[in-house]
Amino acid sequence: MPGEIVLKVRDFRKLYGTFLAVDGIDFETQRGEIFGLLGLNGAGKTTTLECLEGLRQPSGGSLEILGLDPARDGRKLHNLVGVQLQSSGLPDSMTAEEAMKFMCAYHGVPQRADLLHRLGLGGHLKAQYSELSTGLQRRLALAISVAHQPEILILDEPTAGLDVESRSELHDMMQELKAGGTSILLATHDMAEAEKMTDRVAILVRGRIAATGTPHELTSTGSSYTKVSVRMEQPELFDSERVFPAVSQHMQKDDYEVYYSTDPVQTVSTILEYFRDSENNLIDLRVERLSLEERFLEITNDGGGQ
Amino acid sequence: MSAFLNHFSYEFKSGIRNRSLLLLNYLFPLGFYAMMGLVMTAINPGFRTTMTPAMVLFAIMASTLLGLPNPLVESRLAGIYRSYKINGVPAISILTIPMLTTVVHALIASAIIALTSAPLFDGAAPANWLNFALVTLAAAFTCGSLGALIGVISRDTRSVVLWSQLIFLPSMLIGGLMVPLDILPEFIRPFSMLLPTTQAMQAYTGLAYNLSTVFDPLLSLVVLLASGLLAFLLAIYLFSWDTQNSTRRGSPLLALLVLAPAVLAIFLV
Numbered sequence: 001m002p003g004e005i006v007l008k009v010r011d012f013r014k015l016y017g018t019f020l021a022v023d024g025i026d027f028e029t030q031r032g033e034i035f036g037l038l039g040l041n042g043a044g045k046t047t048t049l050e051c052l053e054g055l056r057q058p059s060g061g062s063l064e065i066l067g068l069d070p071a072r073d074g075r076k077l078h079n080l081v082g083v084q085l086q087s088s089g090l091p092d093s094m095t096a097e098e099a100m101k102f103m104c105a106y107h108g109v110p111q112r113a114d115l116l117h118r119l120g121l122g123g124h125l126k127a128q129y130s131e132l133s134t135g136l137q138r139r140l141a142l143a144i145s146v147a148h149q150p151e152i153l154i155l156d157e158p159t160a161g162l163d164v165e166s167r168s169e170l171h172d173m174m175q176e177l178k179a180g181g182t183s184i185l186l187a188t189h190d191m192a193e194a195e196k197m198t199d200r201v202a203i204l205v206r207g208r209i210a211a212t213g214t215p216h217e218l219t220s221t222g223s224s225y226t227k228v229s230v231r232m233e234q235p236e237l238f239d240s241e242r243v244f245p246a247v248s249q250h251m252q253k254d255d256y257e258v259y260y261s262t263d264p265v266q267t268v269s270t271i272l273e274y275f276r277d278s279e280n281n282l283i284d285l286r287v288e289r290l291s292l293e294e295r296f297l298e299i300t301n302d303g304g305g306q
Numbered sequence: 307m308s309a310f311l312n313h314f315s316y317e318f319k320s321g322i323r324n325r326s327l328l329l330l331n332y333l334f335p336l337g338f339y340a341m342m343g344l345v346m347t348a349i350n351p352g353f354r355t356t357m358t359p360a361m362v363l364f365a366i367m368a369s370t371l372l373g374l375p376n377p378l379v380e381s382r383l384a385g386i387y388r389s390y391k392i393n394g395v396p397a398i399s400i401l402t403i404p405m406l407t408t409v410v411h412a413l414i415a416s417a418i419i420a421l422t423s424a425p426l427f428d429g430a431a432p433a434n435w436l437n438f439a440l441v442t443l444a445a446a447f448t449c450g451s452l453g454a455l456i457g458v459i460s461r462d463t464r465s466v467v468l469w470s471q472l473i474f475l476p477s478m479l480i481g482g483l484m485v486p487l488d489i490l491p492e493f494i495r496p497f498s499m500l501l502p503t504t505q506a507m508q509a510y511t512g513l514a515y516n517l518s519t520v521f522d523p524l525l526s527l528v529v530l531l532a533s534g535l536l537a538f539l540l541a542i543y544l545f546s547w548d549t550q551n552s553t554r555r556g557s558p559l560l561a562l563l564v565l566a567p568a569v570l571a572i573f574l575v
Contacts, residue, residue: 053392055548078394085392089384091316091377093323098316103393105309128323144393 004031011061023207036194037187039204045187082150092130107148115143134161191293226264229256231284317407330373331411335365343427357429359510360483362416369412370449375466378457405450438514445506448534454541459558482507505530521575532567
């Protein structure tokens, strides 16, 4: 049922000794939604996922997947949830084909050789796990995680180490699963991936949720900056030290002068005035909201304050 | 059932595919057996009497005490059990299936030794083959359980070497394999009785060869099986899924409880 809450995290806390890794976070995921969990290393993403997977016990709060508690109801959940861990392995001497057969047997489903072929492992069916490249190992882990057609898929940095083709294949597969009603919880460092794939994201900063919303909401609200990019015909004539009004930060990227403005109307009109009076010709002028990556950096550099 | 068979089939094949396991399951025990058959019988013809059970026990110990624990520890350290857990592989399968396949490999090597020692090296054949097989099964089960327990309590592969050698070396020296129990100095016997090989050799001598023993061979068989059962239960109880998140149910020192049946037997004898 669309809109149904399938995963619920309430006031979740996790302590390692005296270190508070996750400090009372709340979020929920709906059926058929791709929810992104973003954060720098050590922000608490993997800890949160591992508690949802039943690999660690929460120190406080509650976690619920399809109405079940991962710490208590692991057996009931293993056929409903697919997991691709960031740090997990298979035995070195297990072949790709054996791994698929082995895990499918424990899930009680027929083996899915088609997934191995789809993810580019068709030529490596008899290769032992230790002989596979890192990228192929991750593809195998992905194939296994979706082989039993889970209702919820938890992916921890799924595209790390993948080439462009595999990444695109994974994204297509995620969209297919989503269309089929599977909810996906995606932890990633790849902001372009998060912006493209997720319906909603939560940004974790030092164990707390600093911002949450759709990628569009996060990039269009909250930030006090607008990005103004300028490309000109003769950059050598341009004084890059020149100060435009309402600009708080300036940088050069590729062939563009990039200004972060608190008042884009004022900044743009001054830039246009400058080019009107100058012998230099304006080739391109872009006024954009921040990308998710820039907004993410803004939030994380701010220590979580919006 | 399909999951069990798949898991069993994979673990059995890995006992041959993995070079270290192939060495410990077959090459090392059978090579040592051939060497002892050629050299030791020439130096000490009396060795022929105990050669078959001694070499069978050696093969069992090589597979179970030296071969089994390392992959258990390595798998835990590599996060393989985490993958298993999220895919619904039960802890009991993680322990019992490698243990069973190791026991099967040990029994194959044992059968080769038992069937060839008489024709090749003039080793004494058992008077009662059924009892010989039963004691071999009991010894394989006990050593397999001890191997699993060592794999469970060892933090890393260095600890495995320590714990395994703590049983393997004394078993070779005072466990009745090379030197019969009745000619060991009196003060060493209680220590010797703590070892599974001593109990197994007593059971072989009394029950499979119908020869006189230092103490009741049935008691030895009971002690052997009780130690094996205790080791198996302790291995399951102390099992932990991963090292990053060790919420072990008890102290590894609980593993010392495995000595309880042998200690009790020392007082009874």
